Amino acid sequence: KVSPRAHSYTKYNTWDTIQSWIASISTSNSDLISKQVIGNTFEGRPMTVLKLGKRSSSTKPAIFMDCGIHAREWISPAFCQWFVKEALSTYGSDSQMTSLLNQMDVFVLPVFNVDGYDFTHKSNRMWRKTRSRKSGTNCFGADPNRNFNAGWCTAGASSNPCSDTYCGSTPESEIEVKNVADFIRRNKSIIKAYITIHSYSQLLLFPYSYTYELAADHSELLKVAEGASAALRSLYGTAYTSGPGAATIYPAAGGSDDWAYDLGVKYSYTFELRDTGRYGFLLPESQIKPTCEETMLAVKYIAAYVQKN
Ligand SMILES: O=C(CO)C[C@@H](Cc1ccccc1)C(=O)O
Numbered sequence: 001k002v003s004p005r006a007h008s009y010t011k012y013n014t015w016d017t018i019q020s021w022i023a024s025i026s027t028s029n030s031d032l033i034s035k036q037v038i039g040n041t042f043e044g045r046p047m048t049v050l051k052l053g054k055r056s057s058s059t060k061p062a063i064f065m066d067c068g069i070h071a072r073e074w075i076s077p078a079f080c081q082w083f084v085k086e087a088l089s090t091y092g093s094d095s096q097m098t099s100l101l102n103q104m105d106v107f108v109l110p111v112f113n114v115d116g117y118d119f120t121h122k123s124n125r126m127w128r129k130t131r132s133r134k135s136g137t138n139c140f141g142a143d144p145n146r147n148f149n150a151g152w153c154t155a156g157a158s159s160n161p162c163s164d165t166y167c168g169s170t171p172e173s174e175i176e177v178k179n180v181a182d183f184i185r186r187n188k189s190i191i192k193a194y195i196t197i198h199s200y201s202q203l204l205l206f207p208y209s210y211t212y213e214l215a216a217d218h219s220e221l222l223k224v225a226e227g228a229s230a231a232l233r234s235l236y237g238t239a240y241t242s243g244p245g246a247a248t249i250y251p252a253a254g255g256s257d258d259w260a261y262d263l264g265v266k267y268s269y270t271f272e273l274r275d276t277g278r279y280g281f282l283l284p285e286s287q288i289k290p291t292c293e294e295t296m297l298a299v300k301y302i303a304a305y306v307q308k309n
């Protein structure tokens, strides 16, 4: 096993490297971190959630954050690795992180779409979907962010298995989506916030994407998003746009944030990290550090707000 110290947080690591890191980091501090496999992917890779937070015998409220739902968005898993490293290394010195991990747990799924992520390293760098196979088509996978049971396949999605926004044969047809949905359902009484990390476009989105209707908590969600975007911008001036998904990017049904919100997770956000199109999904590794540093400020802003409310 590679010790966490040898792990690079400023490179786009392969799945094998990330898997080794998960194994070593999750045993590096039993008082602050543990791991749990929430199921396997279509091709049999483990989906491992890291639980961060001061060990407690009583149940604590929690935040759930996933990265890598879309395979080609490599900066996303890089951020989840960065977040875990920062949480463990600043607990005890950073007062906000210390308070957060004392009072709450943070569940981090470093790579949601593991099969797809591995495929982008080995075969097709621009792959987006899962890698599931089904009879009747030679095309692989469904878009996991169209496969949640939230207005499923009614907007911004395709019922063509060869489309990059294929919604799947049924809601939660993708085992990766079912594993995450099951985990959140099992823990819905404690999960207060859902954060899902994508790239690119520099957006902070919140429900709804499946309709132009405003969410019941629209004004509060917008207020928090604008505060988080301002925190992010304070570091390097990176400008984000905040707003409901449908109007801010495009209408799209079956998204994880809409599903979590309708389940009752009020603070539900989709981040679209750097950049705005110059490099797009191929963001250079030289931008991993600044991107992760600024995004930490936004995620900590949201976490602090959730902690107080
Ligand atoms: O992947 C994207 C690029 O990261 C944008 C997201 C926009 C979106 C976000 C939340 C819900 C539905 C769609 C997507 O199309 O799934």
Ligand SMILES: [Zn+2]
Pocket: 070, 073, 198, 199
């Ligand atoms: Zn995406």
